[in-house]
Amino acid sequence: MPRDIPIGNGSLLILYDRTGLVRDLYFPSVGSENHAQGHVFRVGVWLNGVFSWIDENGWERTLDYEDDTLVARIQLINKALGIEIIMRDAVDFHENIYVREVTAGNLSSKFAELRLFFHNDFHIYGSEIGDTACYKPEEKGLLHYKGRRYFFVNALTGDGVGLSQFAVGVKEVKGLEGTWVDAADGILSGNTVAQGSVDSICAVHSKIPPGKKATVYYWMGACVDWKGVKRLNDLVVQRTPAYFIQRTADYWKLWLNRERMKLGDLPEPVGRLYARSLMILRTHINNNGAVIAACDSDILHFSRDTYCYMWPRDGALVAHALDVAGFPLPARRFFEFCGEIIGRSGYFLHKYNPDGSLASSWHPWVLEGKPHLPIQEDETGLVLWALWEHFQLYKDVEFIKPLYRRVIKSAADFMCEFIDKRTGLPLPSYDLWEEQSGVHSFTVAAVIAGLRAAGHFTSAFGEADLSDKYLKAADKMRDALTEYLYDSDAGRFLCSVSERLGVFTKEYRLDASLCAFFAFGIFPASDEKIVSTMKAMKDKLWCREGIGGMARYENDRYQSVVEPSPMIPGNPWIICTLWYAQYLIEKAKSRDELQESVFFLNWVAERALRSGTLAEQVNPFTGEPVSVSPLTWSHAAFIITVQRYLKKLGDMEKCPACGLSPVFHTAAGG
Missing domain, CATH: 2.70.98.10 (Beta-galactosidase; Chain A, domain 5)
Known part of the structure; x- marks a missing residue:
């Protein structure tokens, strides 16, 4: 239940x-x-x-x-x-x-x-x-x-x-x-x-x-x-x-400080869910900074394990959501927690217990008879990306100082080394869904974003040589991304490629995580390669029966309610539906175009329980929660989407003379 x-x-x-x-x-x-x-x-x-x-x-x-x-x-x-x-x-x-x-x-x-x-x-x-x-x-x-x-x-x-x-x-x-x-x-x-x-x-x-x-x-x-x-x-x-x-x-x-929360023209149910999401997120953050993915023990009956762990990826996105909403203190505690758990070699492992010890994992240290680093490299990249986004908002130099060498430089050095010298892409690691080892588009985007963040940090801290190193590595990886993960015949990006015995295999399965390219600033949402990719994603992953919503990828069977089909490729996921809303927000050039994203925000608000709790997935016919509930990633994605909407609305309504906007997109707090 x-x-x-x-x-x-x-x-x-x-x-x-x-x-x-x-x-x-x-x-x-x-x-x-x-x-x-x-x-x-x-x-x-x-x-x-x-x-x-x-x-x-x-x-x-x-x-x-x-x-x-x-x-x-x-x-x-x-x-x-x-x-x-x-x-x-x-x-x-x-x-x-x-x-x-x-x-x-x-x-x-x-x-x-x-x-x-x-x-x-x-x-x-x-x-x-x-x-x-x-x-x-x-x-x-x-x-x-x-x-x-x-x-x-x-x-x-x-x-x-x-x-x-x-x-x-x-x-x-x-x-x-x-x-x-x-x-x-x-x-x-x-x-x-x-x-x-x-x-x-x-x-x-x-x-x-x-x-x-x-x-x-x-x-x-x-x-x-x-x-x-x-x-x-x-x-x-x-x-x-x-x-x-x-x-x-x-x-x-x-x-919460409602008086300082400005939500523009968003519908009341969206504003209500926004406030609830902030508080629900706070309940799942340990006082030592560990952000727990979900504390619903009912999942034990499915897998004999839980989501009661700190994934650096989920934590980084939750911290970013709190940052953009104006709540930097919980985010700071998360980054400090990351400073305690990061490995000496500069990467994060799969997931961690709330006390910082290494958590259970199904990623092997040996793959096909060879030593294999059991990581999801996007987690390392996203912590740096979120930390730079935090610094841009709050300019808290003294907070960053103890994390500069321990987290920023060590992680950036690792990402520069963990590269296939032939392709310029990251070496294989597990995807964000934790299922397949390979070179994944979401991971590549996260690593580029992390390297750019490190380049900006080192520039700000006066280390020009290091900044040049990290930014050039990011640029080269972006070029490699276009070469290997964009398929001109299909006219869109691929979710991953893998290599075995010198042969590259392309994965043509549509995956909602392709949204990472514009979400982390690798390409603008208006880029034709992104536009064609998102069109294909909407065509293939939107549930065309029942309540709608975006599935993770084609033929997703994880806790699926029905056998996946072209009509229902998998259960609708909250985060995937919100990613598409973010795409519409990023590419909007007018208020009418921006309003298209509100449909998806309302869709999510309608899927929440009365209390505002959002699950990981929902039943494609009834909208009832599936899998864990609440999931902090779902709430973080909702907050981020609302804030991106408000920022875009504010940019559209800026006064040409003074540059000020009547829309303020931070909720304030502490």
Whole structure:
């Protein structure tokens, strides 16, 4: 089930499923140590002797954020029970505290005796082995712990602090489902301790007159020891749970700063998704700067691995999105993180864990019996490209200084060496889709962009010889790109070429990543070679049945909903559809032409969940999320596309006399 509504603070991250239940809980860093591991934290309602879990039939659900905040608002209505429940959930922006406010409205004409049940299905460190759950009588709450991970659960009702009922017990062994099954009769056993594979459930009670409402609170603190988690519980008791929800809402409104966000003539749904995308991106950035691709653990059922890693490519594009939107601080942390993980030889490997250690990979160090560098070289090039784009915006010389030798020069030197001397193209590496080794157009474009960035940096830092070296290497590679990757007979660029036993093989498959040529400034969008390539791409990759949208490439079978065909070459991808919108923006010469791109921005906005969450792919018939959700790359591509639209609009509307434009294309922030 796709994830919806991430809330977090860069250390504690929580994600819900489509029914409004917690499925993923990361601590103490985004993307590592999922203490829920996809297991559901249930919520149950007992009303005048009738019980229902909120993910059962009979509930009407609306999942959203409160405007311009990372406070979740989940509305639940059960007409048969005669109750409306509104849950306002937040992860405090500073402390590792998760707070839930539950307001229950009695829709019936009868007095309501309500019992709300909150189930806690921890798998601490991602495993159910060796956990302990116990009731702490002094604090009147429940503690789950293992090793250096402590989670404390408590509640507040009209009767004061503490749980009305509780139970802890064994789950997932000898046929035992867990303590949650104990809730159906509205009465919990009160068992105080269990160890091994355990869960817990607690309840809060309230009595509600007809037509009235009652509010209760549930919260959870996360820390590395009992002393720390007790301090968090004491803070909530002293300041009240409502205080933490309100201050978190205020913080995110301040962070987003809507008053300085100028979005020109874009439709309201596009502007709404733009703001949501900024905040969703922030939830997936670890406080050490690691940008996590996606934290949806449901993908485990597909591949037994996740997207909970830092790909330098994805991270560079996310950092660029934040930079152009006016949020340089998270971007700076990402670049500093890159300075820590880059190899001594000047390249980035496939992907990294949130702590900077090397992550799982399927790229081999030996290919066809020969040593092979298992990299995607576009990742190295794009980090340099994004860093130069950052510097052009913010001119933060002192920030760049420690990265100059460690990242910029070392990566540029590597890219200058990692070249086939016969062709002038980069040596083979894996493509951005991580599937094939060869010489790929997207990679070549990224390397050229990276070398140009290094040339500009070294020029700015007074090293003219190095600047000349890097810029000449970029120019030669651009010439080689035209020679080997443009096919005059087909009248378009190719996605890749490969060589075996001295024979070059051309890959004629249309691939959306060919957009890299104009996206990274290798060729203008108006270049005839680009125009013909993009026309062929639209003809072959646009889904001509169902909802439309751009597939990655022809015959894409990755999580495909139907067998690929000329009508539906693959599932529509958010990023690929947005790349085409960027092409229309770049080549537009009038406002009417620029407006053509708005169709694609609206298309993406319509594919988002109500909360604004964007998946990697969507079902070509229903538009429902496919694969991980949310995907940070999708949100970054949306922000970049909006900013490119606003920049182009601003350029078109500049005053001839003063050179100023009424359109400002930065959102501001920090």
